[in-house]
Amino acid sequence: MGHTTRKVSHPNGDRSKLGRDGVGPITGLREALFPTRGVSATELVLAINLIVAAALFLVWGRDYAVNLHHWAEGWWSAVRAEHAYGWWLPTIFLHVGPGHLVRNMVALLVAAGTVEFLVGGRWTLAAYLVTGLGAAWVSYVGHDAPPLSIGASGAILGLLGCTVSFIIRRRHMFNYAQAWKVWRVYVPLFVLLLLPVLVNADVHAHVGGFACGLVLGPWLPPHARIRELAAVDSLRDEEVE
Numbered sequence: 001m002g003h004t005t006r007k008v009s010h011p012n013g014d015r016s017k018l019g020r021d022g023v024g025p026i027t028g029l030r031e032a033l034f035p036t037r038g039v040s041a042t043e044l045v046l047a048i049n050l051i052v053a054a055a056l057f058l059v060w061g062r063d064y065a066v067n068l069h070h071w072a073e074g075w076w077s078a079v080r081a082e083h084a085y086g087w088w089l090p091t092i093f094l095h096v097g098p099g100h101l102v103r104n105m106v107a108l109l110v111a112a113g114t115v116e117f118l119v120g121g122r123w124t125l126a127a128y129l130v131t132g133l134g135a136a137w138v139s140y141v142g143h144d145a146p147p148l149s150i151g152a153s154g155a156i157l158g159l160l161g162c163t164v165s166f167i168i169r170r171r172h173m174f175n176y177a178q179a180w181k182v183w184r185v186y187v188p189l190f191v192l193l194l195l196p197v198l199v200n201a202d203v204h205a206h207v208g209g210f211a212c213g214l215v216l217g218p219w220l221p222p223h224a225r226i227r228e229l230a231a232v233d234s235l236r237d238e239e240v241e
Contacts, residue, residue, distance in 0.1 A: 041121035042112040045128055046105060049152060052093050053101050065097060072147030079140065079148070087148065088140070092132035094150045104152045111159035118166055119220045124159070127220065131158020131212040138208025149202045154209030161213020162220060164190070169218035173226060 039047075060067045075087035095101040116124040135154020143149070167174075167182055174182065 041116050041124040041128075042109065044121075045112055045125065046108060049093050049095070049101070049105060049108070053095055056094075057098075068094065068096065068150065069147060072150055076140070076146035076148045085137075088133050088136035089129075091136055091148050091150050092129075092152050092155050095152070096150055100151060104156060107156045108152060108159075111156045111163070114163050115159045115166075115220075118163065118223060118226060120223045123220050127159055127162050127213070127216060128155045130216060131155050131161065131209045134158065134212035135205040135209030138211075139202055139205035142204030142208075149205045151202070151205070153201065154205035156209070157206050158209035158213035158216070160190070161210040161215075162217035163213075165214045165217030166220055166222075170222055170226070173222060175229075175231075178229070 056068070057064055072091070075084075075091070078084040078087055095104055112124055112128065115127055119127075132152065132155030135158060136149060139149035139154065171179065171182075
């Protein structure tokens with residue numbers, strides 16, 4: 001059987017790139033991870049984390065871990081004695097070492113890119129901050145001892161929680177092909193690879209961030225691209241033929 005191609009019309013009258021077999025817009029890995037022109041929210045959050053880490057590594061050198069721990073202890077005391085909750089904010093952009101930074105940035109690339117594709121850049125930034133601060137609060141309450149928890153993993157798990165609850169809440173928006181991939185590919189991968197992270201390192205921050213994401217996700221509005229892509233359903237078309 002020969003392959004057919006067609007152009008997909010969007011609500012604004014623009015036409016996408018030619019899609020093969022009616023699949024619709026052709027997007028590469030970069031477009032999926034950074035779905036916007038210019039600087040995406042995913043790139044911005046990654047850049048902030050990397051710039052902060054690079055600056056502190058450069059200034060502190062071998063004393064990085066010691067000085068960071070001292071900072072975190074001082075911030076915990078400020079939160080406890082003075083209710084200076086603003087000190088939770090910098091903790092979601094810090095990392096305990098190079099290995100921690102690399103692991104978090106790989107996970108952040110996937111988690112933030114997914115949320116940005118589903119809901120757009122502004123909501124991705126908001127979700128990162130809200131779930132990250134929620135994770136920091138749960139960690140603070142759960143440990144009840146210094147120092148403050150350091151790392152972006154709470155926010156990353158929050159973004160993943162947003163993805164899960166968003167997909168469940170908006171499941172009727174997805175076409176047959178998208179729904180098949182979600183339930184047969186993405187959900188099993190999530191269970192096998194991501195859920196174990198919840199019980200590693202700072203369990204309170206991970207579970208707290210993920211829970212915040214589950215609560216926030218259903219309230220996030222879908223980006224227009226979700227409706228546009230859902231309008232093209234190659235698998236359903238094949239069934240009809």
